[in-house]
Amino acid sequence: MFNKHGRLATITGLGIGLPDTVLTNHDLEKMIDTSDEWIRERTGIRERRIAGPQQATSDMAAVAAKMAMEQAGVEPGEIDMIILCTVTPDRFVPMGASNLQEKINATRAAAFDLNAACSGFLYGMAVAQGLIFSGRYQKILLVGGETLSRIINYQDRNTGILFGDGAGAAVVVPSDDEHGLLAYDLGCDGSGGDLLQVPAGGSRIPATRESVEQGLHFVQMRGNEIFKLAVRAMVRSVDQSLADAGLTREDIDWVVPHQANQRIIEAASSRLGVGRDKVIINIDRYGNTAAASIPIALYETAQRGLLKEGDIVALTGFGAGLTWGSAIIRWGRLGE
Ligand code: UT7
Numbered sequence: 001m002f003n004k005h006g007r008l009a010t011i012t013g014l015g016i017g018l019p020d021t022v023l024t025n026h027d028l029e030k031m032i033d034t035s036d037e038w039i040r041e042r043t044g045i046r047e048r049r050i051a052g053p054q055q056a057t058s059d060m061a062a063v064a065a066k067m068a069m070e071q072a073g074v075e076p077g078e079i080d081m082i083i084l085c086t087v088t089p090d091r092f093v094p095m096g097a098s099n100l101q102e103k104i105n106a107t108r109a110a111a112f113d114l115n116a117a118c119s120g121f122l123y124g125m126a127v128a129q130g131l132i133f134s135g136r137y138q139k140i141l142l143v144g145g146e147t148l149s150r151i152i153n154y155q156d157r158n159t160g161i162l163f164g165d166g167a168g169a170a171v172v173v174p175s176d177d178e179h180g181l182l183a184y185d186l187g188c189d190g191s192g193g194d195l196l197q198v199p200a201g202g203s204r205i206p207a208t209r210e211s212v213e214q215g216l217h218f219v220q221m222r223g224n225e226i227f228k229l230a231v232r233a234m235v236r237s238v239d240q241s242l243a244d245a246g247l248t249r250e251d252i253d254w255v256v257p258h259q260a261n262q263r264i265i266e267a268a269s270s271r272l273g274v275g276r277d278k279v280i281i282n283i284d285r286y287g288n289t290a291a292a293s294i295p296i297a298l299y300e301t302a303q304r305g306l307l308k309e310g311d312i313v314a315l316t317g318f319g320a321g322l323t324w325g326s327a328i329i330r331w332g333r334l335g336e
Contacts, residue, residue, distance in 0.1 A: 007132060007133070007174040007175055007176075007180075008129075008132075008174070008175040008178070008179065008180030008181060008182070009125070009128050009129040009132040009133075009140075009172050009173070009174065009175065009180050009181050010172070010173060010174070010175035010179050010180035010181070010329075010332045011170045011171065011172055011180075011298075011329070011332070011334070012071070012072040012073075012074075012171050012172075012173055012332070012333070012334055012335065012336070013067075013068040013069060013070070013071035013072025013073075013074065013169075013170065013171035013334060013335075014067075014068050014071060014168070014169065014170055014171075014295065014298060014299040014302055014334065015063070015064040015065060015066065015067025015068035015069075015070075015071065015168070015169045015299060016063075016064050016067065016166065016167065016168050016169070016295070016296050016299045016300075017059070017060035017061060017062065017063030017064035017065075017067075017145070017166065017167040017168075017169075018049045018060065018165075018166045018167075018286070018296075019049045019050055019051045019052060019055055019060065019165050019166065020049075020052070021049065021050045021051070021052060022047050022048075022049060022050075023047060023048050023049070023050045023164075024036075024046065024047040025039045025040065025045065025046060025047065025161070028154075028160065028161055031154050031155075031160070032154065032155060032156075032157040032160055032161075033157060034157045034160075034161055039161050042261075042263070043161065043162060043261050043262060043263070043283070043287075044261065044262025044263070044265075044281065044283045044284055045161065045162070045262075045283055045284060045287045045288075046284045046285065047284075047285060047287075048163065048164030048165075048285075048286055048287030048289075049164050049165050049166055049286060050149045050164065050165055051147045051149055051150075051165040055147070055165075056090040056099075056147055057084075057086055057088050057089055057090055057096050057099075057145045057146060057147045057167070058084075058089075058090050058096055058099035058100045058103055058145070059103070060145055060147070060165065060166060060167035060292075061084060061086075061096070061100045061103075061143045061145035061167040061169065062100055062103040062104050063167065064143060064145065064167040064168055064169035064295070065082075065100065065104050065141055065143055065169045066104060067169065068141070068169040068170055068171045069104070069141070069171055071171075071334055071335060072171035072173070072334070072335070072336065073335060073336030074139055074171050074173075076104045076105045076106045076107070077105070077106065077107055077108055078108070078139050079104075079106040079108065079109045079139050079140070079141045079171075080108055080109055080110070080137050080138060080139050080140070081109055081110050081111070081128075081131055081137045081139075081140045081141070082097050082100055082101050082106060082109045082110070082111035082112075082140075082141045082143070083097070083111075083112060083114050083124045083127060083128060083140065083141070083142050083143070084096045084097035084100055084111070084112070084113050084114065084143050084145060085113075085114045085115075085116065085120030085121050085123065085124045085142070085143065085144040085145070085291035086113060086114075086115065086120065086144070086145050086146055086290075086291055087115055087117050087120075087146065087148075087151075087198075087290060087291065087320070088145075088146045088147045088148055088150060088151060088290075089113055092201075095111070095112060095113040096113050096145070097111035097112050097113050098111055100143065100145075104141075106141065109141070114127065116291070116319070116321065116323045116325075117196070117290055117291065117319035117320035117321055117323055118258045118260060118288070118290045118291065118293065118317050118318060118319025118320065118323070119186070119258070119291075119317045119318065119319050119321070119323040119324055119325045120144055120290070120291030120319075121142070121144040121168075121291055121292075121293075121294040121295055121315070121317070122184065122186065122294070122315060122316070122317055122325030122326065122327050123186055123323070123325060124142045124144070124291075125142065125172070125181055125184060125315070125327045126184045126186055126325070126327070128140045128142050128172040129172075129181050129184070132172070132173070132174050138173060138174060139171065139173055140171070140172040140173070141169060141170075141171060141172075142169065142170045142171075142172050142295075143167060143168070143169040143170075143295070144167065144168050144169075144289075144290070144291035144292040144293070144294065144295045144296075145166070145167035145168075145291065145292055146165060146166065146167070146289050146290045146291055146292050147165045148163040148164065148165060148219070148288075148289065148290060149163070149164070149165050151198055151217065151218055151219050152218060152219055153215055153218035153219070156218070158221055158223055159218075159219050159220075159221050159223075161287075162221075162223075162260075162261075162287055162288050163219070163287055163288050163289070163290070164286045164287035164288065164289050165289065166286055166289045166292045166296055167292050167295075167296075168292050168293075168294070168295025168296035168297075168298065168299055169295060170295055170298070175332060177332070178330060179309070179310070179330050179331065179332030179333070180329065180330060180332060181327055181328070181329050182244075182245035182247070182328045182329065182330055183241045183242070183244035183245035183327070183328045184241055184244075184325065184326065184327040184328070185237045185238075185240040185241040185244065185325060185326050186237075186323075186324070186325040187233065187237065187323065187324045187325065188321050188322065188323050188324075189321070189322045190321065190322075192225075192226075192229065192321070192322040193320075193321065193322070194222075195221065195222045195225055195226050195229075195320075195322065196219070196220075196221045196222070196226060196319065196320040196322070197219070197220055197320065198216075198217060198218065198219055198220070199211075199216040199217075199220060200212075200214075200216035200217050201216075201217045226318075226322075227261065227263075227264060229318070229322065230260060230264050230268075230318035230324075231264055231267045231268045231271065233318050233322075233324040234257065234264075234268045234316045234317070234318050234324060234326065235268050235271045235272055237316055237324055237325055237326040238255075238268075238272060238314050238316050238326045238328075239272075240326070241314075241326045241327060241328045242314070242328060244328075245328045247312060247328065249272055249273050249274065251312045252272070252274055252278065252312050252313075252314050253278060253308075253311040253312050253313065253331075254278055254279075254280060254301060254306065254307065254311060254312075254313045254314070255269055255272070255274050255278060255279045255280065255313075255314045255315075255316070256280045256294060256297050256298050256301055256313060256314070256315050257269070257279065257280070257294070257297075257315070257316050257317060258288075258293050258294055258316065258317030258318060258319065259281065259282060259283035259286065259287075259288060259289070259293040259297060260283075260288050260293075260317075260318065260319070261283070261288070262281060262283050262284075264318075265279060265281055265283070266279075268316070280297045280298075280300070280301050280306075282296070282297050282300055290319060293317070294315050294317055298313075298315070302334060307331045308331065309331060309332060309333055310330060310331065311330075311331040312328065312329070312330060312331075313328070313329045313330075313331050314326060314327070314328055314329075315327040315328075315329065
């Protein structure tokens, strides 16, 4: 279908790349002053995946990307744009997307990283939609990939329990019909940037012996304050994108939220009036994988056969920046 801008963007392939190593709450009990019971009750997490010493973001992203391309029936040489959503690229320079481009041999693709933290995949969907509307790009590989374990201080129980590693990928192409991304909403409030940050390693506080000794290259988070903001912003954002799509809360078939904390997800979905049976939660197995969490959850939802053609799927997330967003998709068909 054409809307006022052009053809809709639709997902035709999904894939995931997860490290094999599992870090359980019981493992963490031996590392920090915490308990399996506290972590489960306060976050819903039981375990998370941790990258091996030789594994970086582009490795997991490449596994996810190959799976997504295979499902979509797209050859690497046909991909014309790669968007890697990440806060943990292999290196600062060059960008992670160029490592990914090389690994999957996507020789025709332009590529760039997108850093919008946990909202990355939502920002990426919006950019993919815009590129498709432009008529210039036809086969976009949109990947969320993170190796958060590299920037987590496993002595800090505020953050050490929460995060995990992994990647999820989607092939996004112009839709032939009315299926695809109907509307999205994105937001940012830089005044909350200090609530979730890695203080050093950038141009403000470059990496020095002192910065490393002080642990300033690790994630610092004021989780409690983020919690309340996240619930409010996600509900507002979903309402906004539903309105833009000409739909209402009752039209939602599935909510696939960023997996930051089970209590955040439950509070937001209950405020939206969406039943627990329509909300996808896999945080118990992966923890918070930032930009990777929505595509991993979307992959698993599709894999379980839950997504039917025509279903209205609401994606939403909130994270460092602060950033937030939502996307309303009329689900189409995976495969060629
Ligand atoms: O990806 C998007 C960005 N991130 C988020 O969305 C994260 C949002 N925030 C959260 O998920 C939660 O705030 C946390 C899971 C990080 C923390 O849960 P909370 O319910 O907000 O706990 P809290 O920080 O208010 O701490 C409550 C108590 C404190 O003890 P006192 O002061 O009441 O005695 C903490 O010291 O729990 C204690 N605590 C812990 N206890 C055992 C904090 N972390 C732990 C822990 N194990 N790991």
